Amino acid sequence: MFSKRKITVIGMALALAMFAAGCKKKAPPPPPPPPPQPVETPKPAPAPRAPTVSQFTAEPSTIQRGQSSTLRWEIAGDTTSVSIDQSIGTVQNTGNRRVFPNDSTTYTLTATGPGGRITASATVTVMSPPPPPPPPPPAVTVTLPTRLERDVQDAFFDYDKSDIREDARAVLTRDAAALKSILSDFPNATLMVEGHCDERGSAEYNIGLGDRRSSSAKDFLVQLGVPGDRLKTISYGKDQPQCTESNESCWQRNRRVHFSPGQ
């Protein structure tokens, strides 16, 4: 019973509102005289209806910083003002607007009419742009020790000799190219040219002999264009052997010049 009556009231209000709207909008041919209405009971004037928001969207709702989003809105009902915050201000009942928010922003639309006020909100989420693409990878991603181990070979010597043998000449020629490439890839690096000896000569003499081996190898490399100021010589004599067996195979392995990162 209560609901039936409410429906009736709303229906009448609707009719009245439509009538009123019609009067406002249409050009005024003189209205026909109101038909005499069978007035049964005088009814109170219906309360003005509050405006409603039919639509308020941000499209797209997620943007990259620097891109735009479009707000669209549509208000139904009587309004005296419609506005959107975030410095947009007063707008028409229906409209759209491109926005360029720097950060994620919630836009609030406020519609005010005789029947009241209503708000709606739409949020634009701003994503940071992806980091710039990484710089092109450096020419080498391997470490200096790895490069030396991979690209540079030991040069070997005869017993009690520091002159460059024929096989060492070939090795050092290849090494020169590799060393130039390595030194250009590692512009701050210096390299140690280590001289080593086998276990047979006296310990003190071998420090000198190892020094001579590293000097001859360095001289040879410098002649081939390896920058001499980035090669440092050092002799370990027979104090840092890479094998300790007392046979010619091991002795030969220890009579060498070896390259290592500078210290």
Add this chain to the structure above:
Amino acid sequence: MKRLIWIAAGVAGASLILSAQNPDIAGIITKDAGRPFIAIPDLKGSGDAQSFMGAFNQTLWDDVSGAGTYRMAPKTMYPLNVPQQPSDFAQTPTTAESYRGRNLSDWSGPPVNANYLAFGYTAVQNGVLVLYGWLYDLSRGTTANAQVVGKRYLGSVDEAGARKVAHEFAADIIAVFGGQSLFGTHIYFVSDRTAHKEIWVMDPDGKNQKQVTHFNSVSIEPAVSPDGARIAFTSYYHTNPAIFVFSVDPVRDLRFYNQRASVNSSPSFTPDGKQIIYSSSAPNDRCCRIFIANLDGTGWRPLTSMGSLDTEPKVNPKTGREMVFSSGRSGPEQIYKMNIDGGDMERLSDGTGEAANASWHPDGQKIAYAWTRGYATGAWNIFIMDVASRSYIQLTHGEGKNEHPTWAPDGKHLVFASTRGGRPQIYTMLADGTQVQQLTTAGHNERPVWGK
């Protein structure tokens, strides 16, 4: 009596000739036949002192037997009644079996056949270990005349104290024949027992081994100043090999200035202790010439000319005017001698094999050195050469590699490194090659040098 067999090079065919040399050149160690026999029965301690007598008796025996002054009468021949003090001897000779040992003749006659008898005892008195020690000359016939040494020695009541009094008693026994005790001298050496080559020091009997450097690098080539207060050595602590000079007590870096060079190495002290002589590739990284400099490295000047590989310079301790060094100037490494002012260069080794590690005898007339003569390359043995005559004797004979001999301050002993047991270890021996004692066992030990 002082005959010593020297080996000299054969003229043409490298055949070895055995020849007897002039004794005043050759005689370093009195041959066995010339040494008196000594009996040293184990001494006993009263009360608490007895617990240290194992260490005491071992030290006393080792010192006297190692000195090269006496021959040791074997203990198994000793009578059971060992006198502990002079009053234990029988006043009148007795043949009673229960008295065997109480007559001088029980020690001088068979089976002991000793010429000397050392005896005594220890006791703890007022918190001090006291040794009463006597040495009797058995040839003098009566106890009243026999005493050569009779002294009281004081030490702490522990094993170290027992060793100390044993060393002192032994020193007095050795001194009877002009021998010099090595107790109190030090042997510096290189050990890798900490995983890095560091300089270490020990007593001449291998006791009290202590680490001197803590560089965690490669530290090698120790040398001792004549007064024993400083050492010099080479270390890779600053990357390239460089010379360091340290005081010993306390251990302190005395800051040796190194020339800018790829190699500064092989330092030793001049006899006045005021300069360092060494091997350096300065100024152009062409290794190496001999240089001499002040103790702090300043005032350096080269002594040899460019173009050869010279190292291991050692100045004659007696004259201070000449030095020996090793060099590859004429091919394989050999030992040379020259005056410090640059003149009179001569090669001492005969050009065969390789020769290195020359070390002056304290008398400035002989060197000990390592040589591969007669053996394969790298098979070093210890030799002694009389510098004036260049005659030499060989002390080791292929028992592993034997290198870096240096003389003890007494001029009778040598310390050296040998691989005879596998890994290199430090040994001492008499200068005739006998009485070999191993001093180290932990890690690899090499490059010993004997100083005060």
